Amino acid sequence: MMAQAGPVPLIDLEGVTKDYLLGRAVVHALRGVDLSITPGEFVAIVGPSGSGKSTMMHIVGCLDRPSAGRYVLGGVDVATLDDDGLARLRSLAIGFVFQSYNLLPRTSALENVAAPLLYQGVGRRERLRRAQELLERLGLGERLAHDPTELSGGQQQRVAIARALVTEPALLLADEPTGDLDSAAGAEVLQILSDLHASGRTVVLITHDLDVAAVAPRTVHVLDGLLVNPEEVAA
Numbered sequence: 537m538m539a540q541a542g543p544v545p546l547i548d549l550e551g552v553t554k555d556y557l558l559g560r561a562v563v564h565a566l567r568g569v570d571l572s573i574t575p576g577e578f579v580a581i582v583g584p585s586g587s588g589k590s591t592m593m594h595i596v597g598c599l600d601r602p603s604a605g606r607y608v609l610g611g612v613d614v615a616t617l618d619d620d621g622l623a624r625l626r627s628l629a630i631g632f633v634f635q636s637y638n639l640l641p642r643t644s645a646l647e648n649v650a651a652p653l654l655y656q657g658v659g660r661r662e663r664l665r666r667a668q669e670l671l672e673r674l675g676l677g678e679r680l681a682h683d684p685t686e687l688s689g690g691q692q693q694r695v696a697i698a699r700a701l702v703t704e705p706a707l708l709l710a711d712e713p714t715g716d717l718d719s720a721a722g723a724e725v726l727q728i729l730s731d732l733h734a735s736g737r738t739v740v741l742i743t744h745d746l747d748v749a750a751v752a753p754r755t756v757h758v759l760d761g762l763l764v765n766p767e768e769v770a771a
Contacts, residue, residue, distance in 0.1 A: 544611070546706060546738055547573040547596060552605035554591050554761075565591040567761040568605065573740065575706070578733035580741045580749035583758035590711075592758060593742045597709050598626040610706055627655060631700030631708045635715035637692045639684045639699075645671060646680040649698045656703065670698040674728065690721030697728060701737075708732060711742045726751045 554566040565588050573579050583589040594600040595607060598614060601622075607614045610629055614622060639648050649667035650660075658666075671680055674694045684692055693713060700708055710729060714722030730751055733739050741752055749755050757764050 543574040545572040545608070546575045546577075546610055547571065547740070548606075548608040549595070550606040550608075552595060552602045552607060554588075554595065554600070555603045564761055566595070566602075569761075569763055571756060571763065573738065575738050576733075576736050577754060578729070578739045578741070578752045580743060580752035580755045581758060582743055582746060582749040582755055584744055587758045588761040589742055589744075589758045591761075593709065593711050593740075596740060597630055597632060598622050627652070628703065629706045631703060631705040633693070633696050633700050633708065633710040633713045635712040637684070637689075637696045637716075639692055639695060641685075642683055644681050644683055645676060645687065645695045645698075648684075648695055649702050652699060652703050666702055667698070670702055671695070674698050688721065689717050690724055693717060693721070693725050694728065697725070701732075706738060708737055708739045709742070710739065712744070713741070714743075714745075714748055722748070 549569050549571040552566055552569045553564070556563040556565055569592065581589050581592060591600070595602055596609075598609065601614065609625065612625060614625070617625060640651065643651075646664060646667050649671060650663040653663040653666065668677075668680060671677060674697060676691060676694055676698070679687060679691060684695075687695065697708075697713075708729075713729070714725050717725060726748065729739050729741065739752070741749065743749050755766075757766055
């Protein structure tokens with residue numbers, strides 16, 4: 537009797553390498569990384585500055601391509617896509633949350649969250665309905681008409697999370713999402729990520745902070761472009 541195969545990965549990196557040319561020197565940012573993440577997992581990718589974790593985030597987020605190796609996202613080999621195809625996959629499959637929020641200035645919270653749906657051809661009434669529903673779920677029902685300058689850092693990050701979720705992506709990719717927040721607002725954001733994971737969302741959290749990474753059930757450590765054991769990071 538054949539053994540049953542495990543879950544099909546949502547993210548599958550196989551021998552992924554990324555090299556950059558810096559002047560005449562070649563920087564090996566990633567050096568043969570293998571990583572699989574299945575649907576519904578909450579994984580923290582953690583490492584110090586210069587470890588390669590940001591490069592890994594750019595590749596996982598389809599913002600950059602590997603120099604070598606293979607990256608399959610949701611069953612699609614990204615190497616088979618041209619730049620337009622890669623952008624389309626990114627907009628459909630991934631919701632991004634960044635440290636600096638990246639909200640549209642002089643634009644209401646409601647319109648900020650609704651904006652990604654415009655590029656998917658969703659009608660205005662439905663865009664606003666979905667945006668309002670998400671903002672209310674994240675406790676911002678009374679802030680719909682406020683622009684970013686009228687919101688606290690924690691509120692801005694919740695708007696950014698709502699914007700990332702409005703397209704119902706398979707993956708939520710959060711890059712240092714608590715970096716600009718005080719401890720209380722940061723804890724609120726991490727609780728939201730935990731709640732999203734509990735509801736079945738796949739979450740990948742990029743951070744340099746081990747205390748932040750501890751919120752995820754699974755932690756992947758990056759050092760010098762390699763995945764390493766925690767003991768090697770501490771050494």
